[in-house]
Amino acid sequence: MTVLLAGRTAIVTGAARNIGRSIALALAAEGAAVIVNAAHSAAAVAETVSLVEIAGGRALACLADITREDEAERLAACAAATFGGIDILVNNAAIRREATLGELTYDDWRAVLAVTLDGAFLCAKAALPYLQKSSAGAIVNMGGMSAHSGSAHRAHVMAAKSGLVGLTHALAHDLAADGITANCVVPGLIETVRGAAAGGVPEHHKRATNLAGRRGEPDEIAALVAFLCGPQARYITGQTIHANGGAFLT
16 A cells, blocks of 8 residues: 655644544654644643554654744654754644633733644744655644634634635745645534533534535544645635535535
């Protein structure tokens, strides 16, 4: 069986569980060595690494707070030092708590934008020197459907995820000359585990339906990300690609 990402190195932020974990596993299954990142979830990150290794892949845990420039740079340096470079960056880390505008504090606003948008920018900047040396660099930013369809109580989340679309367009333009693609994947209603710390199940998820008549699985999103990082997707850049079972039609 051909592994499409053999010899490549990937960083996946927010890879402790759910979609991020599935992305790490999917990239590793295609032959990539994976840096599994989260800010604090050491046990869950270690579990992701273990799952990759059990499946025969290569992975390394690297806890880093990507809202800090020095930490993002340390994350990139860790990937390069361990596996020899960086070919793929998946900006998956995010905070998705809900709050009405009246309840939303500036600290809450900044916390969400810092992880989702600032973190993506800082990781792209830190990884850039290594991506430029790759023969097939790829960046995938993980968007959010509510930024396109609209939703109550998510002003901070929607602003951050909308910003990722703009950042994706900018990266596609700025990095094209280096042979680096940049795309944004927007998952719809996905079966994930959301604890109290993550705000629980979003209210709009409880009400939403789609044409598929079911929620998607993290592996389905991961397969799309892996494709965008592979050799068959080199002609795709600057795109926002929705995977939502028909919940939102573009």
